[in-house]
Amino acid sequence: MIDLIARNLKLKNPPIVEKDERPWRFGILGAARIGPAAMIRPARSHPRAVVTAVAARDKEKAKAYAKEHLIPLVLDSYADLVKSSEIDVVYNALPNGLHYEWTMRALEAGKHVLLEKPCTSNAKEAKAIFKYAQQKNLIVMEAYHHRFYPALHRVKEIVDSGELGKVQSIYSDLCLTAGTILVKDDFRWYYDLAGGATMDLGVYTLLSSRYITSADPVEITEATSSPYAKDSRIDRAMVTKFAFPSGVTAETLVDIAIPPSFGFIPTPPRNSLTVKCEHGEIKYLGAAMPHLFHSINVKPSKGPSRTEKVYKPKDGPGEEWWSSYRYMLESFIDKLDGKEPKTWISPEESITQMEWIDATYLKAGLPLRPTSKYVPEGGETL
Numbered sequence: 543m544i545d546l547i548a549r550n551l552k553l554k555n556p557p558i559v560e561k562d563e564r565p566w567r568f569g570i571l572g573a574a575r576i577g578p579a580a581m582i583r584p585a586r587s588h589p590r591a592v593v594t595a596v597a598a599r600d601k602e603k604a605k606a607y608a609k610e611h612l613i614p615l616v617l618d619s620y621a622d623l624v625k626s627s628e629i630d631v632v633y634n635a636l637p638n639g640l641h642y643e644w645t646m647r648a649l650e651a652g653k654h655v656l657l658e659k660p661c662t663s664n665a666k667e668a669k670a671i672f673k674y675a676q677q678k679n680l681i682v683m684e685a686y687h688h689r690f691y692p693a694l695h696r697v698k699e700i701v702d703s704g705e706l707g708k709v710q711s712i713y714s715d716l717c718l719t720a721g722t723i724l725v726k727d728d729f730r731w732y733y734d735l736a737g738g739a740t741m742d743l744g745v746y747t748l749l750s751s752r753y754i755t756s757a758d759p760v761e762i763t764e765a766t767s768s769p770y771a772k773d774s775r776i777d778r779a780m781v782t783k784f785a786f787p788s789g790v791t792a793e794t795l796v797d798i799a800i801p802p803s804f805g806f807i808p809t810p811p812r813n814s815l816t817v818k819c820e821h822g823e824i825k826y827l828g829a830a831m832p833h834l835f836h837s838i839n840v841k842p843s844k845g846p847s848r849t850e851k852v853y854k855p856k857d858g859p860g861e862e863w864w865s866s867y868r869y870m871l872e873s874f875i876d877k878l879d880g881k882e883p884k885t886w887i888s889p890e891e892s893i894t895q896m897e898w899i900d901a902t903y904l905k906a907g908l909p910l911r912p913t914s915k916y917v918p919e920g921g922e923t924l
């Protein structure tokens with residue numbers, strides 16, 4: 543308990559380290575809620591990262607955000623931010639439906655991009671972004687922070703060790719209690735902003751299933767949406783069943799607002815990943831926010847069970863209090879510096895993600911999230 547409190551206090555107040563002579567300068571697009579946890583606090587403890595600028599649609603809002611988070615420069619608009627000579631990297635934490643346009647604009651301006659998940663509204667946009675980044679010789683990485691965390695690496699290590707035999711099936715869920723995380727008028731409820739539970743949370747459960755199996759799905763056998771009452775194109779929840787090679791199956795359940803029991807009792811959030819193998823199973827709890835608290839329960843069919851926790855890897859950089867975002871930043875900066883990152887989300891991995899997200903919507907009888915109308919300079923309409 544004391545460990546948990548100490549770790550979480552340090553997560554919120556990381557040590558501010560001295561910066562190198564020429565750190566990577568990040569600019570944040572929008573006064574995004576996720577900015578402090580995913581970018582601002584992690585940068586404080588990295589000697590080669592500094593958050594230099596922010597822009598919001600409303601300058602007063604950007605000023606207040608900059609003041610609260612000690613960001614020195616406030617720019618007048620998103621367009622000014624991506625073009626600013628005061629930054630090298632754009633952190634794009636805009637609503638999903640704006641990821642394509644503003645990542646393309648940042649690339650046009652010669653900036654690298656740390657791009658929030660899901661990288662785009664659909665696979666067509668994802669392919670265009672990564673093609674353009676390659677042409678411009680710039681780095682774009684989709685910010686799947688949970689994949690950088692040592693506990694998930696440990697789960698995979700146990701699977702790959704063969705201790706429990708071959709993987710047979712995977713079950714994972716990520717469900718949010720209604721009225722907690724999503725704000726009123728949250729962009730996740732809007733089709734034009736590429737909302738929906740599969741976009742918001744299904745991307746995590748899909749990526750974990752692909753990572754654990756070291757494979758891509760071969761088919762979706764079922765996708766059932768629980769529609770949002772005000773717009774049935776938005777999946778409030780989705781159950782998806784994937785077939786993977788060698789008969790492995792993966793079922794995922796995601797929900798951005800689990801309805802209260804009996805109409806008024808809040809339903810607790812869910813966040814688990816269970817890997818069933820020939821000779822036992824592994825249950826990883828807390829995969830989406832593992833730095834707050836997690837546990838890895840290993841239950842062989844014969845012999846004693848055990849629980850592991852991995853807040854810090856046995857090899858490579860890390861601290862008990864590093865968040866998944868801080869581990870991600872470490873890799874991202876390594877890549878910018880031309881070093882081999884410990885973990886990386888490749889363009890191919892991101893594109894495949896969006897292809898299976900598209901396939902999930904189609905299987906559920908829902909339309910793909912709309913493609914951006916933005917046309918980059920000298921580029922083509924998608």
Ligand SMILES: NC(=O)C1=CN([C@@H]2O[C@H](COP(=O)(O)OP(=O)(O)OC[C@H]3O[C@@H](n4cnc5c(N)ncnc54)[C@H](OP(=O)(O)O)[C@@H]3O)[C@@H](O)[C@H]2O)C=CC1
Pocket residue numbers: 571572573574575576577580597598599600603634635636637638640658659660685687728729735742
């Ligand atoms: N990695 C992670 O753990 C998480 C990732 N995310 C991802 O980050 C992104 C942002 O999520 P989150 O921070 O929760 O989002 P917010 O609701 O805070 O929105 C982010 C910003 O989007 C801007 N914005 C621009 N246009 C619109 C519009 N039409 N409607 C609403 N907002 C608009 C707002 O900017 P302005 O300030 O200019 O008004 C706002 O600050 C998403 O892609 C999400 O999937 C979110 C949460 C966790």
Ligand SMILES: O=C1OC[C@@H](O)[C@H](O)[C@H]1O
Pocket residue numbers: 718723742743830
């Ligand atoms: O990425 C995310 O992770 C945590 C959730 O609370 C949030 O809705 C989502 O965007």
